[in-house]
Amino acid sequence: MTAYLDHAASSPLRPEARAAWIEASEILGNPSSIHHAGQAARRILEDSRERLAGTLGCDPIEIVLTSGGTESVNLGITGLWRAAGAGAAIVTPLGEHHATMDTIAWLEAHEGARVRAVALDRLGRIELASWSDALAAPAVATALVANNEIGTVQPADALAGAAADAGVPLHLDAVGAFGHLPLSFRELRGGAHGATGLCALSVSAHKLGGPIGVGALVVARQAHLAPLLHGGGQQRGLRSGTQDAAGAAAFAVAAELAVAERSAEAERLAGLSRRLLDGVRAAIPDAALLGDPVDRLPGNVHLLFPGAGGEQLLFLLDRAGIAVSTGSACQAGVPEPSHVVLALGRTEAEARQVLRITLGRTTTAADVDALLAALPDAVTRARGR
Numbered sequence: 001m002t003a004y005l006d007h008a009a010s011s012p013l014r015p016e017a018r019a020a021w022i023e024a025s026e027i028l029g030n031p032s033s034i035h036h037a038g039q040a041a042r043r044i045l046e047d048s049r050e051r052l053a054g055t056l057g058c059d060p061i062e063i064v065l066t067s068g069g070t071e072s073v074n075l076g077i078t079g080l081w082r083a084a085g086a087g088a089a090i091v092t093p094l095g096e097h098h099a100t101m102d103t104i105a106w107l108e109a110h111e112g113a114r115v116r117a118v119a120l121d122r123l124g125r126i127e128l129a130s131w132s133d134a135l136a137a138p139a140v141a142t143a144l145v146a147n148n149e150i151g152t153v154q155p156a157d158a159l160a161g162a163a164a165d166a167g168v169p170l171h172l173d174a175v176g177a178f179g180h181l182p183l184s185f186r187e188l189r190g191g192a193h194g195a196t197g198l199c200a201l202s203v204s205a206h207k208l209g210g211p212i213g214v215g216a217l218v219v220a221r222q223a224h225l226a227p228l229l230h231g232g233g234q235q236r237g238l239r240s241g242t243q244d245a246a247g248a249a250a251f252a253v254a255a256e257l258a259v260a261e262r263s264a265e266a267e268r269l270a271g272l273s274r275r276l277l278d279g280v281r282a283a284i285p286d287a288a289l290l291g292d293p294v295d296r297l298p299g300n301v302h303l304l305f306p307g308a309g310g311e312q313l314l315f316l317l318d319r320a321g322i323a324v325s326t327g328s329a330c331q332a333g334v335p336e337p338s339h340v341v342l343a344l345g346r347t348e349a350e351a352r353q354v355l356r357i358t359l360g361r362t363t364t365a366a367d368v369d370a371l372l373a374a375l376p377d378a379v380t381r382a383r384g385r
Contacts, residue, residue, distance in 0.1 A: 065235065
């Protein structure tokens with residue numbers, strides 16, 4: 001591979017996280033056991049939970065460890081909705097991650113959930129007036145902190161404030177934002193009290209250099225959630241099952257490193273993104289950047305190439321040793337138009353002509369230049385010229 005430019009799908013495992021996982025995995029014992037071995041594992045687990053809480057601006061007891069972002073989103077949305085009762089509607093913007101969309105679709109089809117959709121503007125930002133109007137009780141709400149495809153950063157504080165004012169419990173999906181944007185559960189919760197306002201926030205380890213298969217849902221102490229898993233009552237009864245102490249240790253290390261270097265890394269990635277975008281505009285003038293041109297995830301460059309199929313571009317670039325994507329990796333292999341691009345008001349044809357290029361911690365200027373060298377020919381061939 002010449003250049004890996006798909007960090008939004010998964011970022012390379014940090015050596016420090018790998019070392020922490022290996023060290024913790026050598027400790028014998030189930031964290032729920034009361035003997036010496038079990039308590040040794042418990043100490044690792046709770047230390048990791050405390051360190052994670054420090055990076056997320058929450059209390060350690062509010063960290064519910066999961067198998068990743070998808071489970072966290074499922075627990076956050078389904079748990080809040082079932083606890084609220086079947087009479088509650090689910091408020092959700094268009095263009096959300098498929099973990100959210102598919103969870104809501106399942107609840108709608110199998111449990112009779114009612115859905116209130118909120119539009120995005122042309123830059124992919126949630127329309128706040130429509131959001132506030134949709135928060136008519138009884139309801140629960142969910143939204144991305146930053147769009148995982150086009151990179152637009154949402155006004156999470158305003159979304160949470162509106163939910164608190166309306167007395168509606170809110171879940172925020174921060175899987176793509178954690179480690180890349182300033183994030184504090186406590187600050188976003190603001191003056192919310194009881195079981196309304198921001199109640200749950202999803203994060204995942206492998207997006208910031210931790211291991212795949214590890215995530216967390218931050219759940220406010222006062223929140224009311226119905227669990228998805230039963231049997232053992234671990235983690236406040238919200239997620240039963242043996243807890244992964246080694247995974248938690250690796251996640252904590254990766255999160256601390258990502259948060260510590262966030263500001264400097266955001267500046268570096270912004271420079272590389274400008275280099276990439278300037279090169280694309282010079283070589284392919286009709287290419288268009290989608291999403292907010294300023295207020296977007298560092299390292300996200302989402303481009304529309306008129307007349308060139310995104311799937312064709314992906315395969316042509318892959319043959320040149322360059323890894324990019326057409327959208328969320330959760331939908332890999334499914335040749336369908338991007339629902340996010342459609343939510344921007346673009347046509348179905350345009351929604352099939354996009355590439356998501358995401359830079360990360362290991363990206364160099366040479367990686368960007370390798371893409372710029374290969375892209376013009378790939379676009380020409382994809383356009384059939």
